[in-house]
Amino acid sequence: MTAVGIDGIEIRTGKLQLDLAETFAPAQDEDPGKYTEGLGLHASSFPDVYEDIVTMGANAAHRLMERKGLTPADIGRIDVATESAFDNSKPVSTYIAGCLEQVYDDNFHHANKGERKFACISGTQSLDDAYNWIRAGRNRGRKALVIATDTALYARDDPGEATQGAGAVAMLVDEDPGLVELSTEQGFGSADETDFLKPNQQFPSVDGKRSMKVYLARMREALEDFESAAGDTHPNDYELVPFHTPFPGMVRKAAALGYRHVVRDTDVEISIAEEIGRQPRREEYKSQEQYFDAVKEYTDALTETERYQAWYADAIEPTLEIAREVGNWYTGSVHVARVAGLKQALEHDRAMAEKKLLVASYGSGAQAEIHAETVVSGWKEEIAALNIDEQLDRRHDISFEEYERIHDVHNHDTENDADAEELITPTQEFVFDGWGRMGERKYRYVR
Ligand code: COA
Numbered sequence: 001m002t003a004v005g006i007d008g009i010e011i012r013t014g015k016l017q018l019d020l021a022e023t024f025a026p027a028q029d030e031d032p033g034k035y036t037e038g039l040g041l042h043a044s045s046f047p048d049v050y051e052d053i054v055t056m057g058a059n060a061a062h063r064l065m066e067r068k069g070l071t072p073a074d075i076g077r078i079d080v081a082t083e084s085a086f087d088n089s090k091p092v093s094t095y096i097a098g099c100l101e102q103v104y105d106d107n108f109h110h111a112n113k114g115e116r117k118f119a120c121i122s123g124t125q126s127l128d129d130a131y132n133w134i135r136a137g138r139n140r141g142r143k144a145l146v147i148a149t150d151t152a153l154y155a156r157d158d159p160g161e162a163t164q165g166a167g168a169v170a171m172l173v174d175e176d177p178g179l180v181e182l183s184t185e186q187g188f189g190s191a192d193e194t195d196f197l198k199p200n201q202q203f204p205s206v207d208g209k210r211s212m213k214v215y216l217a218r219m220r221e222a223l224e225d226f227e228s229a230a231g232d233t234h235p236n237d238y239e240l241v242p243f244h245t246p247f248p249g250m251v252r253k254a255a256a257l258g259y260r261h262v263v264r265d266t267d268v269e270i271s272i273a274e275e276i277g278r279q280p281r282r283e284e285y286k287s288q289e290q291y292f293d294a295v296k297e298y299t300d301a302l303t304e305t306e307r308y309q310a311w312y313a314d315a316i317e318p319t320l321e322i323a324r325e326v327g328n329w330y331t332g333s334v335h336v337a338r339v340a341g342l343k344q345a346l347e348h349d350r351a352m353a354e355k356k357l358l359v360a361s362y363g364s365g366a367q368a369e370i371h372a373e374t375v376v377s378g379w380k381e382e383i384a385a386l387n388i389d390e391q392l393d394r395r396h397d398i399s400f401e402e403y404e405r406i407h408d409v410h411n412h413d414t415e416n417d418a419d420a421e422e423l424i425t426p427t428q429e430f431v432f433d434g435w436g437r438m439g440e441r442k443y444r445y446v447r
Contacts, residue, residue, distance in 0.1 A: 004134045005177035005373065006127070007143065008068055009339055011388045012060035013326055014045040014151070014166035015424050017395040018403050024162070027400040035162060040248025040320065044164045044327035046398065047151055049409050049420040050431035053084050053092060053168070054443060057149035058099035058430040060170035064145075065100070067385055068172060072097075072104050076142030077112040079129055081122035081331040083198065084150045086412065086441065091115035096147060099430045099443045111142075119196060120244055121363030123148030123169065123331035124371075130173035131182050144173040148331035153410060155203040163247045165327025169335040178378035180338075180357065182371065187226025189218035189368040196364030202412045212250060214366045216257055222360070222368035223261055230372065233262045238372070239355040240345070241315045242337035244362040245323040251337075254360070255316045256303050260295075268307065276301040318344035325392055334361045339386065342375070346383045353377045396423045 018024055020041050021032035035041050047056065057080060065071070080093040087095075093113035101107050116122040116129070123146070130144035149168035154160035195211035198204050227233055241258070243251045263269045264279050280294035302308050319341035329336055338359060345352050352375040362368045398406060402423065409420045426446045433444040 002175050003177060003181040003376070004131050004175055005173070005181040005376070006179045007172040007174040007177040008064055008179060008382050009172075009335065009386075010060040010064040010067070010170045011322075011332075011336060011339060011386065011391075012056045012063075012168045012170070013388065013391050013395065014047040014051055014056065015391075015395055016046040016048055016398050016402075016406060017043045017325075017392075018046060018164075018398055019043050020162065023398070023400050023403070038249055039162060040252065040324060041163065041327060042324050045166050045325075045329075045395065046164070046403070046406050047166045047410060048396075048424055048426075049406070049422050050426055051166070052410070052432055052441070053082055053086075053149040053151060054095040054099065054441065055430045055432060056166065056168035057092065057147040057170065058096045058443070060149075060168045061096060061145055061147055062100060062103065062430070063387075064170045064172055070143070070172075071106050072100065072108045072111070073106045074143055075108060075111050075145050076139050077114075077130065077133060077144045078108065079114050079116055079126040079144065079146050081116045081126045081146070081148040082150055083117065083119055083122070083330050084152070085115065085117075090440070092149070093147070095441065095443065099445070102430075102443075102445045118367060119363030119365050120246070120330045120333055121361045121367050121369060123335055124359070124361035124369055127171065127173060127182070128186075134173065134175060146171045146173055148329070148335055150330035150332060151410060152328045152330045153203060153407065154206070156407060158203070158206065159208050160204065160206050163328045165329050167326055167329045167332055167336070169329070169332035169339075171335065177376060179342075179382045180373040180375055180379070182373055183230070185226065185230035185371065187222045187224065187229060187370045189221025189223075189225060191218065191366060193364070193366035195366060211364055212253065214364065215244075215250060215362050215368070216254060218366050218368035219254055219360060219362060219370075220257060220261060222370045223258060226370040233358070234266055235259060235262055235268065235311050235315070237356060238315065238358040239350075239352060239375075240319055240338075240341035241358045241360065242319045242334055242341055243316075243360045244334040245320060245337050246328045246333065248320040248323055251316060251320060255312060256299050256308075258360070259308060259311065260299055260302055272302070272305050272307055275305060322388065334359060338373075339383070339388070342379060342383045343386065343388075346380055352379055394424075398423070
């Protein structure tokens with residue numbers, strides 16, 4: 001069977017950064033430790049006044065196409081995953097295709113375009129759609145462009161304001177991929193939940209604490225389902241485990257739960273039993289509550305073991321390095337985690353070809369999905385081609401007053417965003433260019 005997977009990835013961050021410990025925490029009268037230690041975040045990315053989900057997505061896709069020597073005729077489908085869409089009918093992929101057509105001679109008239117919605121998991125669902133399209137033999141040799149793009153903004157003074165972010169990830173899905181091959185096995189954990197939603201409103205209604213519980217519950221279900229399809233998992237099977245990362249502190253909790261689940265009944269459980277005992281089993285406890293207390297106690301002890309900490313340092317920590325600097329990118333977040341892990345592997349000369357990743361996606365509402373990927377031999381060139389470090393270094397560090405203004409500019413209820421004063425002069429990129437006669441957003445390429 002021909003390998004199908006991700007051939008190349010580009011990341012585009014919003015061009016502004018809000019320092020959470022230095023700028024945001026003091027203004028909110030909070031301890032910086034909540035951000036740096038508790039949530040595990042240093043900064044959030046924000047879009048400058050001329051950036052939005054279309055410009056970030058188009059700029060990421062443009063760099064990817066240029067790097068891969070592609071023109072629109074090579075692309076058979078464009079799927080955009082977002083939970084920040086500003087149009088309930090016309091998909092963001094049409095706006096992005098319109099941008100790209102400004103800089104290419106040919107067009108995307110024969111590409112199937114769409115938009116996927118399921119909170120943060122829709123980026124992974126779009127990858128699935130692209131994979132299935134190629135596997136079904138409907139691609140006629142063409143490639144799919146999957147773009148996950150979001151401005152993850154919360155209402156001012158909502159607790160979620162601590163975890164904001166803005167950026168896009170563009171992925172090229174193709175046969176004989178250059179980065180990772182996707183597995184056929186998947187596991188799902190899905191239930192009708194009310195933890196995070198935007199019923200016809202821009203900023204989310206969030207029950208933050210509940211969303212964290214739902215994340216863990218659905219992830220556990222997805223892992224069980226994955227094992228029923230792919231067989232039992234073992235921590236040694238996977239070199240990196242990129243999780244959906246709304247903030248690194250969430251992944252700290254999810255990783256402990258996942259590890260506990262995966263090592264149950266394995267040599268690992270036996271070898272650490274001398275130190276912390278065996279894992280609690282439900283049948284050993286009279287009530288559910290006693291069992292949960294015992295599980296919590298065991299998990300706390302587990303995360304203190306050298307064995308767990310070594311695994312966490314190798315398999316999880318590298319995947320969080322970009323998220324700490326950019327915050328939550330919703331649909332792009334798990335894909336940023338994959339890139340961060342591979343980037344760190346490249347920097348530390350880790351051998352990754354033929355190694356496996358276990359990718360754990362999540363979207364509120366709620367659904368988790370787990371699948372495996374195999375890193376392929378071209379991975380180093382793909383990761384070395386990224387310019388995310390330069391983009392992060394070039395970000396403008398905003399003051400709290402600038403943050404307040406930028407948040408207002410991106411609030412759909414305010415009207416003056418086309419004339420708002422920019423903080424970084426745009427160059428060689430797509431920018432928002434005001435409104436059209438039917439209320440559509442317009443874009444142009446700045447040379
Ligand atoms: N030093 C170290 N850690 C600190 C601290 C300090 N000074 N102050 C707080 N913390 C820790 C807290 O103990 C907590 O960690 P824990 O959960 O391991 O106990 C963490 O920092 C966050 O603090 P908390 O008081 O719980 O923050 P909050 O009430 O403002 O809410 C969220 C945090 C994540 C619920 C909120 O930001 C939110 O709603 N986010 C959006 C929804 C989301 O991202 N959900 C995730 C699933 S998709």
